[in-house]
Amino acid sequence: MAIVSIADALKMALQEEMRRDETVYCLGEDVDIPGGMGGAFTVSKGLLDEFGPERVINTPIAEILLGGACVGSAMTGMRPVADLQYCDFIFCMMDQLVNQAAKMCYMSGGKVHIPMVLRLPCGATQRGAQHAQCPTSYFIHVPGLKVICPSTPYDAKGLLKTAIRDDNPVLVFEHKLLYGSSRKEKDAIQTSGEVPEDDYTIEFGKAVVRKEGKDITLVANLLMSYRAQEAAAKLEEEGISVEVIDPRTLAPFDYETVENSVKKTGKLMIVHEDNLTGGWGQQVAAHFAENRIYDLDAPIKVVASLDTPVPFTAPLENFVVPSVERIMNEARELAKM
Numbered sequence: 001m002a003i004v005s006i007a008d009a010l011k012m013a014l015q016e017e018m019r020r021d022e023t024v025y026c027l028g029e030d031v032d033i034p035g036g037m038g039g040a041f042t043v044s045k046g047l048l049d050e051f052g053p054e055r056v057i058n059t060p061i062a063e064i065l066l067g068g069a070c071v072g073s074a075m076t077g078m079r080p081v082a083d084l085q086y087c088d089f090i091f092c093m094m095d096q097l098v099n100q101a102a103k104m105c106y107m108s109g110g111k112v113h114i115p116m117v118l119r120l121p122c123g124a125t126q127r128g129a130q131h132a133q134c135p136t137s138y139f140i141h142v143p144g145l146k147v148i149c150p151s152t153p154y155d156a157k158g159l160l161k162t163a164i165r166d167d168n169p170v171l172v173f174e175h176k177l178l179y180g181s182s183r184k185e186k187d188a189i190q191t192s193g194e195v196p197e198d199d200y201t202i203e204f205g206k207a208v209v210r211k212e213g214k215d216i217t218l219v220a221n222l223l224m225s226y227r228a229q230e231a232a233a234k235l236e237e238e239g240i241s242v243e244v245i246d247p248r249t250l251a252p253f254d255y256e257t258v259e260n261s262v263k264k265t266g267k268l269m270i271v272h273e274d275n276l277t278g279g280w281g282q283q284v285a286a287h288f289a290e291n292r293i294y295d296l297d298a299p300i301k302v303v304a305s306l307d308t309p310v311p312f313t314a315p316l317e318n319f320v321v322p323s324v325e326r327i328m329n330e331a332r333e334l335a336k337m
Helices: 006-020 047-051 063-075 087-101 136-140 153-165 222-236 255-265 280-291 314-320 324-336
Strands: 002-004 024-028 056-058 079-083 117-122 146-148 170-175 193-195 208-211 216-220 242-246 249-251 268-275 301-305
Touching (some): 002 006, 006 024, 047 056, 063 079, 136 170, 136 268, 153 193, 208 222, 222 242, 222 268, 222 324, 301 324
Parallel strands (some): 024 056, 216 268
Antiparallel strands (some): 146 249, 208 242
16 A cells, blocks of 8 residues: 555556556646646656657647547547646537547447546636636536546546546546645645555446435535535534535446435435536436435535636635535534424
8 A cells, every 4th residue: 555645646547557558648738848747736747757758748738639639549549648737628629529529439339439538627726717617517418428536546546547448538527626746736635545556446436435424415526525524524513413425426426325325314415616507416416306305304405616607816716615614504404404
């Protein structure tokens, strides 16, 4: 076992998969330039020294180029792993991703596969509306795309290795405040943890219970998983027992684990950093309203970022994004019902 950050766990996954399979390669803006950080958050630092410029490719600032290169090379048998620096830039490659990558296998009757991975740093970190989004919900809407959200070093390595080996396009959302890299973010969380140094993968569609409880089921991912656990610990002191579930992957989503928890608690709350309207939390809420309504003793609560562009200033950003206090207040109200 090694004690590593999420950034280093992602690098371990990349190194191991590139050593295992010569069709795996990395590309991106400043993915590893001399004197650079190794992408925006140090994940790919040093890969160029080991694998050379044919497998670690620095690209121009052109996400439409990145998208086309990934789709084209994946169609011919390569396994590209692209670093977009900030997930907000994914909207520049929507045609290649949504109209080409996501549909090609279906349109070819299973003859053409697109084994590409997009690594997408997300989350509000006082960088303003175009560098602070958490737009996971856009992509769970698209058949053919898989969406994963690792929040621990163990999950980061195991899920990324699974993503690289998958024959379908996979989007890996990585929260900027969880990296634990040498590029320090204000308000970053220390997430270092034990990671096996040998090979392992984590199956998609398998949630994990971060904290057991009996009064409320709380589902939260990425940064919100940590805020949910902090809120749950404080609520425990007030006599409110909250079970915290981290879905780890949004497409596919592990409804079974959440359903089993709701059968026990009778109450469901979903917390995410994506906007409220059309967010993945509302999709989960709709599933339970349609299929598991008689397991519920109270209305479902969805706690999410407000429906506004992410503000630049810290006080406004903190108001928009769910805080520990806001999660606690909503849970207290739910507990009374």
